[in-house]
Amino acid sequence: MCGIVGLFLKDRSLEPKLGALLSDMLITMTDRGPDSAGIAIYGAPTSGRAKITVQSAAAASDFARLEGALAEAGLRASVSVKSTHAVIEVEAGKVDETRAALARLRPGIRVMGSGDCVEIYKETGLPKDVVARFDVRSMGGTHGIGHTRMATESAVTTLGAHPFSTGADQCLVHNGSLSNHNNLRRELVREGMTFETQNDSEVAAAYLTAEMAKGKDLGQALTSALDDLDGFFTFVVGTKSGFGVVRDPIACKPAVMAETDRYVAFGSEYRALANLPGIEDARVWEPEPATVYFWDHEKAA
Template sequence: MCGIVGLFLKKEDLRPRLGDMLADMLITMSDRGPDSAGIAIYGDQGDGHKITVQSDTPDTAFDGLDTALGDRLGAPVTMKTNDTHAVLTVPAEALEATGAFLEARGLRIMGVGEAMEIYKETGLPRDVATRFGLRAMGGSHGIGHTRMATESAVTTLGAHPFSTDADQCLVHNGSLSNHNTMRRVLAQKGFAPKTENDTEVAACYISSRIAEGANLGEALSGTLEDLDGFFTFVMGTKTGFGVVRDPIACKPAVMAETDDYVAFGSEYRAFAGLPGIDSARVWEPEPATVYFWER
């Protein structure tokens, strides 16, 4: 079933409240997906690129990791640990070498980007939000997902969001019927999914289209032609987030917009507690239509 939330802030003075508002939205969707949850937060950009990694044994895996990586790169590395995740900031030109170093150590890369940080784990959404301190996080926008596993195991890697390109990530409610065929097509193009989750197939598809020269809107529109099944996709980027539903639009979705924000939820109750919601323009996204908001 799954639940999706998204929040795009139009005003800078709301940035410190992003995590708090997004946490309430995520937790409200718990009964749509109680087995795991994840969020992508787009915050401040610093010098270099952020790489979010995860480990089942963070105490040992993250001990001295920044020093060892800095020595390998011959460049400064900063690290921020958060429960089972850590965010490393490295020079942009060192991304490839950093990825190889981290994977050799058995660390799972959740996402890469100048602004994006991804946190996801198994467990109830309330517990996941608490573990990562979501309420204290600030930023310009974010998306989240509560999962009810249907097509693959309940694991950290099976949780959403999925990121297959810098500062891009995808969450999904629904099911794809041709994801195995698409896996073979994408592998031939060099975009092979790493998990059994069909959502990662969609994320890889969008990245492959962009690599071929499509813009983000064209790539999202392409899902309507090439991906079979029923779906609502919400995609985060460095500058905003986009929404697209399949032509039948059988999965629930609702949006709200005020002068302060744009919000997405699988159900209205996801954002019923947001400030100013009583005066918001509320609507159901049209089928087979791409919506996008960016700064």
């Protein structure tokens, strides 16, 4: 099964509540998948700074004196630790250098995602525990996506949890299973993409990253995914300013959307949307099969 949720805010006054709203949406979907849970939140960018969200199974030792170690490597970074995760802020343009230094200095650290805005938190366990562990409720932002997993295609691990992020400020959650992911992974590796897992959803994320790197916008990348990905999927995707949804042509994986003047919301089921403000008067609909939906803060302006 799996449960997926997404929330894209139009009304800026809701931004401080993004983490709380998304947390409640995800917790409502707990019985669609108890294996792992994750949330990606797009917050306000800080000019000239980039963020890297990292995770470690040995957080205490890996995160201890990490700022100092990075400084010795010539990288001015600030590290804020949240349980098994940490957000490392560095100068914009130093992300790749920092990732290389992390791999050298702290090989146990795994990168969950990076970019100007996104922070990604994911762990094995139930949504309520994952949300509490990372204090997601207190986070504000412009948009976010979340996932609770019933594993089918790969191991129940932190790295196998969603969202998957394969490019700067890009991430994806998936309900379904892909049947051509091994082939597609080989092709993407040939194009220079790297993979952390054997998971099918990571391939979908990397595919979209690769297509956007070729110049497509999110909507165009999702449209080509309909031709190139084989299997069952409902995807919810975030980019720095955008939010997209697409379902495969068979469309057996459930999906409900709601839109008001204040937000666009996605849930695997209506239950996930039932607590949103003004849901009584929202336009609520089931996204059509093989149809791309996307919204963009920059394009809407």
